[in-house]
Amino acid sequence: MTSPLKERIVRHSPSRGAGSPDVWGIYEPDTGSIQYVCADPATKDAALIDIVWNLDPKHYRFSTESLDQVLALARREGLNVTWVLDTHPHADHVTASAIAGERTGAPTGIGALVPRIAKIWEGIYNTPGAFDVTRDYDRLFVEGERIPLGQLEMQVMLSPGHTLGSISYVCGDAAFTHDTLMQPDVGTSRADFPGGTTEELWDSIQAILALPPQTRCFVGHDYGTSERREPEWEATVAEHKARNPHVKDGTKRQDYIDRRDARDATLALPDRIFAALQINLRGGRLPEPEADGASYLKIPVNKF
Numbered sequence: 001m002t003s004p005l006k007e008r009i010v011r012h013s014p015s016r017g018a019g020s021p022d023v024w025g026i027y028e029p030d031t032g033s034i035q036y037v038c039a040d041p042a043t044k045d046a047a048l049i050d051i052v053w054n055l056d057p058k059h060y061r062f063s064t065e066s067l068d069q070v071l072a073l074a075r076r077e078g079l080n081v082t083w084v085l086d087t088h089p090h091a092d093h094v095t096a097s098a099i100a101g102e103r104t105g106a107p108t109g110i111g112a113l114v115p116r117i118a119k120i121w122e123g124i125y126n127t128p129g130a131f132d133v134t135r136d137y138d139r140l141f142v143e144g145e146r147i148p149l150g151q152l153e154m155q156v157m158l159s160p161g162h163t164l165g166s167i168s169y170v171c172g173d174a175a176f177t178h179d180t181l182m183q184p185d186v187g188t189s190r191a192d193f194p195g196g197t198t199e200e201l202w203d204s205i206q207a208i209l210a211l212p213p214q215t216r217c218f219v220g221h222d223y224g225t226s227e228r229r230e231p232e233w234e235a236t237v238a239e240h241k242a243r244n245p246h247v248k249d250g251t252k253r254q255d256y257i258d259r260r261d262a263r264d265a266t267l268a269l270p271d272r273i274f275a276a277l278q279i280n281l282r283g284g285r286l287p288e289p290e291a292d293g294a295s296y297l298k299i300p301v302n303k304f
């Protein structure tokens, strides 16, 4: 989905004290994506989460404006990037993880179930064996795994639904919940991509809402609303439980599932999806160049 909100806004959500990270959110307006920097205030060790490799879909030309912006912020704040993380293989934008890993020397990581998503998409593209997630990411994280971040750690929480292998990263009172919740005046993310299920998304969101009420949830996307032109991306568990129209306290599981499925049935595919997934399932690398030195993407026709 293209966002009507055009600025590359940056916001700092400061550490709340011991055990709580500094978080910066950097808005990517072309796809309405929010990229995050999560840092230990004591050691300045930092993780980059869901960084965008900018794609101009009119010319199929890539640029690293967003990564450049994020790395400039890291330099300005004196941060050492020690991780380059994705929450899931994104359908709406291309990940900058491979390039970010090369530029920073930091290891890349994504969820351990992502090879199953790769299998589904090898079927869709008719490219058996094209993706090797184990090769293209340095680490595949399992449920409950603890990733060190200076004196803090990020805990991995499997949160499938939007994709079958999505994970959230929980660092102290900050939870990077990507495409599960949207902002409390919007609702939740779609669950209709291949391998996604509304039932699993509900269960994943319930696990997120069981985190302490003051937990800061940082979402993957925001496109504004008719009443709100500025993008937002942070809200507490308590705020979601009080007023998120899809999942607030008192919502019944089946009512949510019916509502989500009805909404998803009306949604078009994101315009970059077929480009994005074949690159994201290579960790942010283009397909091997052909004999003329150029890389080519493959688009399924009449399948969706």
Ligand SMILES: [Fe+2]
Pocket: 088, 089, 090, 091, 092, 162, 179, 220
């Ligand atoms: Fe997504």
